[in-house]
Amino acid sequence: MMQWTQTVIAKVMGVGVLALLMTIPLLQVRGLVSERQQLREGAITQIAQGWGGKQVLGGPVLVVPTLQQVAVAQGQPPQWRAGSESLLADALKLDVAMAVTTRSYGIYAAPVFVATVKLGAQFRAQDIAQYRRASNATWQGGKAELRLPVGDLRGLQEVTGLRINGQPARFESSADRLGSWPNVVVPIDLDALGEQPIDVQIGLKLAGTEALQLLPLARSTDVTMRAPWRDPGFIGAALPLERSIDGHGFSAHWHLLDLNRSYGQHWNDADNMQPALQASTFGVQLYQPVDVYQRNVRAGKYGLLFIAMTFVAFFLFEVLKRLRVHPVQYLLVGAALATFYVVLLALSEQIGFGPAYALAAVAVAVLVGGYAMAVLRARRAGLLLGGVLGLIYAMLYGLIAAEQYALLIGALVLLAMVGLMMYLTRRIDWYAYVPSSAEPPAAIMDKP
CATH class of the missing domain: 2.60.40 (Immunoglobulin-like)
Incomplete structure (x- = not known):
């Protein structure tokens, strides 16, 4: 029993560390956004120089x-300022x-x-x-x-x-x-x-x-x-x-x-x-x-949250299906999620933020969903994870669009996601590393 518990705890801690490591590429993306914004300001300066x-x-x-008249010593000629x-x-x-x-x-x-x-x-x-x-x-x-x-x-x-x-x-x-x-x-x-x-x-x-x-x-x-x-x-x-x-x-x-x-x-x-x-x-x-750089910055602020949520979803599939997902596979999924922000920045400069966001979100959702099919060895799991990722990106776009209410909406979404995670894991016996419900895992997820 203790060995299983230690394994689960180590897995959770490892997933958390991997999620934190993904802040490195996210910070690099933020620096890239700042660099591109400076290039835009330089271009505007060039326009202003000629106009x-x-x-x-x-x-x-x-x-x-x-x-x-200013004061001078007695006997000196008058001086004026x-x-x-x-x-x-x-x-x-x-x-x-x-x-x-x-x-x-x-x-x-x-x-x-x-x-x-x-x-x-x-x-x-x-x-x-x-x-x-x-x-x-x-x-x-x-x-x-x-x-x-x-x-x-x-x-x-x-x-x-x-x-x-x-x-x-x-x-x-x-x-x-x-x-x-x-x-x-x-x-x-x-x-x-x-x-x-x-x-x-x-x-x-x-x-x-x-x-x-x-x-x-x-x-x-x-x-x-x-x-x-x-x-x-x-x-x-x-x-x-x-x-x-x-x-x-x-x-x-x-x-x-x-x-x-x-x-x-x-x-x-x-x-x-x-x-x-x-x-x-x-x-x-x-x-x-349509300030693409401001919106890219706002999208990047939620990057770590959504990477962590995707890792948690992967972890839940791993627990429910009794699979072993290697940390390298988590890193590859995190890399795909981080790439979303680079693709979004590059496309938004060319075609505008809205179309760029849709293309980047669909590409990453398909990529991660297809990879999940192979890793979890279940088609339904990959489709479900890809759909969840698409829903997450849809919520992120709503946060970006709702300028004045972004904090309120973000807080409510975070609360709802935490509540959903608690609901989905309510019957898992973490000590035994198996669901406590009499319903077999096959009823929860299709077998490969």
Whole structure:
């Protein structure tokens, strides 16, 4: 009796060790998924280099050069420090229409867009006068500039119109930056304008890849955006107040106040504005719902569980049929199950995740089922094991598809599988290594 017990215990422990050993190829597969994902990101970078990357667009910012007298020793000539002060518009309105296509680099693809932007901004004369009076420096109003921040200037395809107070103007390139973003600038003479407000109207075409974000650079920012893309992801510091998504695309509307951000209407060059400006961006990402790498990663997370469940099924067949399955045969079955994830990754890059999953699951289920027929010397056992494996892969696909409820469904499935194992083994006398039921094994499983 003790010898049989020790044999069963050793077999169970050996199967457990073999299941743990299968984590090695599963980790290798996970590393392969990460490598392929990096290759995809590199391909998207290549697309962005020739088209324009993830874009950020702001409203025009009025930047005024200043001179401030600094303290010097008595008897020394006066010295001045050059600086600048930035003023935001009172109102900013953007109308953005995006035309979206898909560009490929090798086997990888990314959504790209050309955004036709109509931008209007108004600076109040009383705001300009108030900040000028409150400044501790002398304004060089004749050398002021309007700066328009653009995330990636490679994507600025065309400026269809630029008018300041109704008069045509022209952008110039600049080495200056607003936060972390480059600018295009247009000179403006505040001294010549006197007490007039400033009205800016801009039309442009901006190309980019995957995402377009905006900066709320005004006391009141109003944005309307639309695109023929059915899977938008609204990102950043603010969600749209109104949005509509259907089979033809989406439209969205944002309205933000200066109270909704962490910086004011005015700052000088000594202030570090980059973190605050970066935190205030908002917009849309052209989300690709069929992200094969994300789904491959999620499938791999359940790999060890399903390998262990298959080993347990093999072990139960071995006990019920009074057979001896060699550890090498367990390893071969585990290798076939691990190969599923490699085949899934390779096929999903070519034909999409759904068809790839079906082909890989059928191939592995047939392979393991056919091998089980030979190992267990029972056709019915092989068919049953292949069917169980197919059911397991069907449940795994359900877990992958149920993004928000994956944990709940996975926990319930695990509980159900453990309960099923307990039910199937309830009559096995593990000390005697034979079923305690009077029903012979042949009634449970066909003899070869």
